Amino acid sequence: MQTAAVILVVGLLIFLSHLFSALFDKVRIPDVLPLIILGLFIGPIFHLVSPSDFGEIGSVFTTLALVIILFEGGLDLNVNQLKEAFIPAIKLALTTFAITFSFLFIIACEFLKLPYLQAALLGLAISATSPPIVIPMLAKLNLKENIKTTLILESTFCEVFSIILTLAVLNASLHHSEGVTTVFGSIIASFTLAMCIGVLAAIVWSNVLKIIRKVENNIFCTPAFVCIVYGISELFGYSGPVATLAFGISLGNIRKIITYLPQNLMPSEHSTLTDREISFFAAIVFLVKTFFFIYLGLTIHFDNPHIILVATIITAWVYLSRLIVVKLMMPASLGATPTDNTMMSIMIPKGLATAVLANLILQSNIAMAQYIKEIAYGVILFSISITAIMAFCLEKGLLDGFSNYFFTKFQKSIITEDEN
Numbered sequence: 001m002q003t004a005a006v007i008l009v010v011g012l013l014i015f016l017s018h019l020f021s022a023l024f025d026k027v028r029i030p031d032v033l034p035l036i037i038l039g040l041f042i043g044p045i046f047h048l049v050s051p052s053d054f055g056e057i058g059s060v061f062t063t064l065a066l067v068i069i070l071f072e073g074g075l076d077l078n079v080n081q082l083k084e085a086f087i088p089a090i091k092l093a094l095t096t097f098a099i100t101f102s103f104l105f106i107i108a109c110e111f112l113k114l115p116y117l118q119a120a121l122l123g124l125a126i127s128a129t130s131p132p133i134v135i136p137m138l139a140k141l142n143l144k145e146n147i148k149t150t151l152i153l154e155s156t157f158c159e160v161f162s163i164i165l166t167l168a169v170l171n172a173s174l175h176h177s178e179g180v181t182t183v184f185g186s187i188i189a190s191f192t193l194a195m196c197i198g199v200l201a202a203i204v205w206s207n208v209l210k211i212i213r214k215v216e217n218n219i220f221c222t223p224a225f226v227c228i229v230y231g232i233s234e235l236f237g238y239s240g241p242v243a244t245l246a247f248g249i250s251l252g253n254i255r256k257i258i259t260y261l262p263q264n265l266m267p268s269e270h271s272t273l274t275d276r277e278i279s280f281f282a283a284i285v286f287l288v289k290t291f292f293f294i295y296l297g298l299t300i301h302f303d304n305p306h307i308i309l310v311a312t313i314i315t316a317w318v319y320l321s322r323l324i325v326v327k328l329m330m331p332a333s334l335g336a337t338p339t340d341n342t343m344m345s346i347m348i349p350k351g352l353a354t355a356v357l358a359n360l361i362l363q364s365n366i367a368m369a370q371y372i373k374e375i376a377y378g379v380i381l382f383s384i385s386i387t388a389i390m391a392f393c394l395e396k397g398l399l400d401g402f403s404n405y406f407f408t409k410f411q412k413s414i415i416t417e418d419e420n
Helices: 002-027 032-045 056-075 079-110 116-126 131-139 145-175 180-212 218-235 240-252 254-260 275-299 305-329 338-346 352-363 369-395 400-419
Strands: none
Touching: 002 032, 002 275, 032 131, 032 275, 032 369, 056 131, 056 145, 056 218, 056 240, 056 275, 056 352, 079 116, 079 145, 079 305, 116 145, 116 352, 116 369, 131 145, 131 275, 131 369, 145 180, 145 240, 145 338, 145 352, 180 218, 180 240, 180 254, 218 240, 218 275, 240 254, 275 352, 305 338, 305 369, 305 400, 338 369, 338 400, 352 369
């Protein structure tokens, strides 16, 4: 009976996910939020399921979801759009990350009275934007492709910054072995070598695809190779997410990429994914996305009013500062409308990386680690809720007045005052 109930629940969850997706297409409510709320109901609220029920499988599954979503997102990116969006994405990621971390560090030290180490860890964990949330939402929003590309790259960069710096600070606090030069060297190496692994993997895979397609039931081979690329990159100490994204981008644009490489060293034929394979991958993404967001809802739990207040203030600042960053940093070359700029301003939800880093901080047994984790989880819930609700309002045109004022009239009034 218990097995039958589990199978029934799995079927219902998948059915509900399709329903939420259809709901988004109809009324523009992002399906991310209903899935997380569903996780909250069956987990922290009614205690039907808990993350501990999944054991190690839960953490492995969330990482698998990140890998699959990043690869599928990379397949849709065009090289020309990538070149146009790369520099704005780097600027946006660095500025958003720096401002978010700096404010959180000051708040944690001055108002929460956290020691410097704990304040730094809190700021770093919350500064990560979540690609597994950003990418599925962007896929269904009415935005220009170059803006979507910018946001996908930015969320990936922010996540990598956060992971590398948090691990470096934790390692330095435990072993006193990391210096500033070492940390920045790790970031550069992690980015550069991970991208090289991703590009090289795409070249190799594009040359063996024709052979692989002769194997029976070969449709799962590409997803398996995506996992291999991620695993190899992580085992070498580089960024698995960046390698996965680079692999997806390179495979989706392989015919353009090989024109930049020495032709005498390259095989004569290259293959990319067929429409059937891309459709199959989209179905996998839909499935893992469903259970990822429900699992994320299961892991969010906090009932301390102080934690709720702190998480609310932090989340409010993160979104307020983001508005200013987008206003100052986005170049006119992207051709963003005021509504596009507002949409870019809200695409900073916290998710998988923040949750994982909060748990790593807890496992390190440093003082006040539980307090840091509860605040981080509160910010995850509030940020996802704000992003989903604001995206709905923007899609419905409810914030057009604010967008036009803040990104057009307000800017013109400042210029006029400066001229006078």
